[in-house]
Amino acid sequence: MVQGTTSDAGKSTLVAGLARWFARRGCRVAPFKPQNMALNSAVTPEGGEIGRAQALQAMAAGVPLHTDFNPVLLKPATDIGAQVIIHGRVVSTLSARDYHHYKPTAMAAVMDSWARLTAGYDMVLVEGAGSPAEINLRDRDIANMGFAEVADCPVILVADIDKGGVFAHLVGTLELLSPSEQARVKGFVINRFRGDIGLLESGLDWLEARTGKPVLGVLPYLHGLFLDAEDALAAATLDKTATGLRVIAPAFPRISNHTDLDPLRLHPQVDFRWVGPGQSLPPADLIVLPGSKSVRADLDWLRAQGWEAAITRHLRYGGKLVGVCGGFQMLGRELHDAHGLEGAAGVSPGLGWLDLSTRLEPEKRLTTVTGALCLPGGEVPMRGYEIHMGVSEGSALDTPAVRFDDGRCDGALSDDGQVLGSYAHGLFDTPEALAGVLAWAGLHGAQRIDAAARREADLDRLADTLAAHLDVHRLAECFGPAHAARVCDILA
CATH class of the missing domain: 3.40.50.880 (Class I glutamine amidotransferase (GATase) domain)
Known part of the structure; x- marks a missing residue:
C-alpha cells in the first residue's frame, strides 16, 4: 500500500508507475483504492463509476476497468456532503457526519472487493487517501491505516519534496501513527526532487537513522508528465500559454x-x-x-x-x-x-x-x-x-x-x-x-495530437524512472519475506 504524507504527494503517480513497471515484467496487477473522494471519475465496461486515478492505474497495468478497483467513491456536492457510490453505483447522498456512521457498511464493501482482487491477481497495489495522520479521521478509517491493519498490508510512505518540509512530513506522519502502524511502514519514497542529490544525502542518512526505515528512492521532478488528474485542478495546470x-x-x-x-x-x-x-x-x-x-x-x-x-x-x-x-x-x-x-x-x-x-x-x-x-x-x-x-x-x-x-x-x-x-x-x-x-x-491544419498515445508514452516514462531511481532489493523487501525473492526476480 502506498500512503502519502499529504494530498498530492504522489500516491496515484507512484501506484501507476509501479503498475506499469510490474505489468511490463509479466505480472498481472490490479490497482486498488478503498475510498476515494474525487470529482474526476471514469466509467467501467459494466457501467459502474470509479475514480479517474484508478482508471489511469488500470490502463498502466493493462487490465480492464472494474468497480472493485475503487469500491467506495465519494463525490462532494457541498463542503459538508457528498454523493456516496458503492461498487460503481450511487447509494445515497450523505453529510460528512452521516457518512462517518456509514463507514462500517462501506468497509464491508471494501473488503469484498479486496478479497476478489487478491484472489484474481498476482499483485494488488493499494493507494491511500490524503494522509494517514489526520487525527480527527482515525476512528473507523477505511482509507489508510484502518484498511492496512485489517488487510495486514505493508505500507510505503511517499512525500513531496518540492513543497518543502519533506523530513518534517515523513517523521511527523510516522510519529502520529500507533506502534503497530509504524511497524507497518516499510520504507519511504521522496518524490519530485530537483537539484544536486549529493546535497540531499546527509538528510537521507539522518532520516534512516532517526526512523529505522529505509529510503527506497528519490524520484526526480518529471517535467511535462501528462497523466490524468485525480481531482482538483493543480496549480501547475491553471495556466498554459502558446501561440495559436x-x-x-x-x-x-x-x-x-x-x-x-x-x-x-x-x-x-x-x-x-x-x-x-x-x-x-x-x-x-x-x-x-x-x-x-x-x-x-x-x-x-x-x-x-x-x-x-x-x-x-x-x-x-x-x-x-x-x-x-x-x-x-x-x-x-x-x-x-x-x-x-x-x-x-x-x-x-x-x-x-x-x-x-x-x-x-x-x-x-x-x-x-x-x-x-x-x-x-x-x-x-x-x-x-x-x-x-x-x-x-x-x-x-x-x-x-x-x-x-x-x-x-x-x-x-x-x-x-x-x-x-x-x-x-x-x-x-x-x-x-x-x-x-x-x-x-x-485553427485549421492543426498539428495532430493523440492524447491516449501521449498518456501511454508517459506511463512508460514514469515506469522507466522508477526502475532507475528505486532500490529494487529494498522495494522487494517491503512485500514481506514470503514474497521478497519473487518480487526481486520479477524486477531484475
Whole structure:
C-alpha cells in the first residue's frame, strides 16, 4: 500500500508507475483504492463509476476497468456532503457526519472487493487517501491505516519534496501513527526532487537513522508528465500559454471531469487558460464550459463572476462556445432539480443559448460511447463516456452534436453553428475530434495530437524512472519475506 504524507504527494503517480513497471515484467496487477473522494471519475465496461486515478492505474497495468478497483467513491456536492457510490453505483447522498456512521457498511464493501482482487491477481497495489495522520479521521478509517491493519498490508510512505518540509512530513506522519502502524511502514519514497542529490544525502542518512526505515528512492521532478488528474485542478495546470488558438474555461468550484480539457491543454498550438474566481476574462476564440457536480450552484458562480455578459460578447464577435455535460445543461433555458439532488430543490434559468431544458433525475446514466461528432465541416470519429443524472428536452436536440454508434443522438448544435453542447465526456480525446473542434473554432491544419498515445508514452516514462531511481532489493523487501525473492526476480 502506498500512503502519502499529504494530498498530492504522489500516491496515484507512484501506484501507476509501479503498475506499469510490474505489468511490463509479466505480472498481472490490479490497482486498488478503498475510498476515494474525487470529482474526476471514469466509467467501467459494466457501467459502474470509479475514480479517474484508478482508471489511469488500470490502463498502466493493462487490465480492464472494474468497480472493485475503487469500491467506495465519494463525490462532494457541498463542503459538508457528498454523493456516496458503492461498487460503481450511487447509494445515497450523505453529510460528512452521516457518512462517518456509514463507514462500517462501506468497509464491508471494501473488503469484498479486496478479497476478489487478491484472489484474481498476482499483485494488488493499494493507494491511500490524503494522509494517514489526520487525527480527527482515525476512528473507523477505511482509507489508510484502518484498511492496512485489517488487510495486514505493508505500507510505503511517499512525500513531496518540492513543497518543502519533506523530513518534517515523513517523521511527523510516522510519529502520529500507533506502534503497530509504524511497524507497518516499510520504507519511504521522496518524490519530485530537483537539484544536486549529493546535497540531499546527509538528510537521507539522518532520516534512516532517526526512523529505522529505509529510503527506497528519490524520484526526480518529471517535467511535462501528462497523466490524468485525480481531482482538483493543480496549480501547475491553471495556466498554459502558446501561440495559436485562444481557449478559456471557468474553474468552477464544483468542477468535475476537467480531464476532458486535457487534450486542449496539451496541444502546442492552443493558448489554454483556466479562469478562476476574481480573474478577468481574456479574449478567446473558444470558450468551454466543463462538467459540474452542482450545476445550478456553479451557474450562479459563473454569473457572479461576469461570465454571462462575457459569453454574450464573445458570441457576438463570432467566437465559439462548447458545453460538456453540466456545461451543456447550463446552455439551455432552464435547469430543474425537483428532488434536490445537487442542493436545494428548485429551478434556475440557464444561459439560454440552446432551446432545451434539463431536469435532474435520481437515476444516473453511466455508459461508454463511440460515434461521430457532428460539426459544420462534417462528422469526425469520437469516443467517450456518459456520467450524468440530467434528462434534456427541447427543439435544439433536433440538430444533435453527436451520433452514437448504437443509434442514439446526443447534445445539440445551434442553428448559427457557434454553440455546441454534449453529455459525452472525452469529446476531444480522439485526434480526429480534437482537430475537428479546433478547425471549427478557427485553427485549421492543426498539428495532430493523440492524447491516449501521449498518456501511454508517459506511463512508460514514469515506469522507466522508477526502475532507475528505486532500490529494487529494498522495494522487494517491503512485500514481506514470503514474497521478497519473487518480487526481486520479477524486477531484475
